[in-house]
Amino acid sequence: MAEPLKLNFSAPRRGMPPQHFADFTVDERVAKLAELGLPKFRAKQLAKHYYQHLTNDVEKMTDIPAEKRAAVKEALFPELMTPIRQTSTDDGSTTKSLWRLHDGTLLESVLMRYPGRATLCISSQAGCGMACPFCATGQGGLDRNLSTAEIVEQFRNASAQMEAEGGRLSNVVFMGMGEPLANYKRVMHAVRQITGQDGEGFGLSQRNVTVSTVGLAPAIRKFADEGLACTLAVSLHTPDDELRDSLVPVNNRWPVSEVLDAARYYADKSGRRVSIEYALIRDKNDQGFRADMLGRKLHQALGSKVHVNVIPLNPTPGSEWDAAPKARQDEFVRRVIAQGVPCTVRDTKGDEIAAACGQLAADERESA
The missing domain is CATH 1.10.150.530 (DNA polymerase; domain 1)
Known part of the structure; x- marks a missing residue:
């Protein structure tokens, strides 16, 4: 029997910041x-x-x-975010920032520099109510939604940092703290400012913005109707409802078939290939039969309009969840590709600086 639904869509516990x-x-x-x-x-x-x-x-x-x-x-222009701590790794190419907001809420963002590009991992909520058991943010619960400006300010700060280094911010992924589509209106307003042209925004290409979701199917369809050319990333993590009900509790409300139908709708409306995120967890979702099933279901639902990102799990301290062995990871990727679906392993950064979402905030709360 699946675990009971433990999602938190309730009103934020803290007040929103002054308007900006x-x-x-x-x-x-x-x-x-x-x-x-x-x-x-x-x-x-x-x-x-x-x-x-x-x-x-x-x-x-x-x-x-x-x-x-x-x-x-x-x-x-009230001050919304105060820097608390900044840590770097990967020879300085990855920087994680911890911010304190006006009400004491903690917020994280990660800037990742690669040859020829720089990507900001941005947060949309303080905490998260989706309750995925392998995620540090999900286990901490939801503090509140971020305001549009608190989202946009993460982008502005990172852009200014890159400009000071003689570079520029080229990509944004809404894969930080929170479920972006659970803070839908503010995230869309932020995306339009990040990508706005002619003095109405920072001018980043919509194609360089990725919005991630654990699978809020109605919101995915609504996102498709926005007329944007962003990439949709679906954190699927397993192709079968039986396991996904516990790994991603929102699956109790919108099962895999509904999520993939909504993803297909997004791909058709936007013309963009959907990214499927799959955190590979030792002895949980890394079996060969699940790789086969994943490839078959994605090929059937999305055809050529899909790509799988296998993500080696970045474990949190003391957690039962661990990354799958390298050999099993390679076999998983091979079997997905054998079903006709492109599949690659995401380059992980920041293991030494608690770069898994929520880890720095959790550390700060524990030491306070």
């Missing part, structure tokens, strides 16, 4: 500025500073009247 420039629509920004006695064109000036110059420091916005800057800061 990135929370507002263009019209709302204009209205806010009008309250301060500033004309409409100032909204475009602020957007240029924020999106192009990557600053939220109003004192550096010298084209804003000096006597109005304090009021603009209070109304539109």
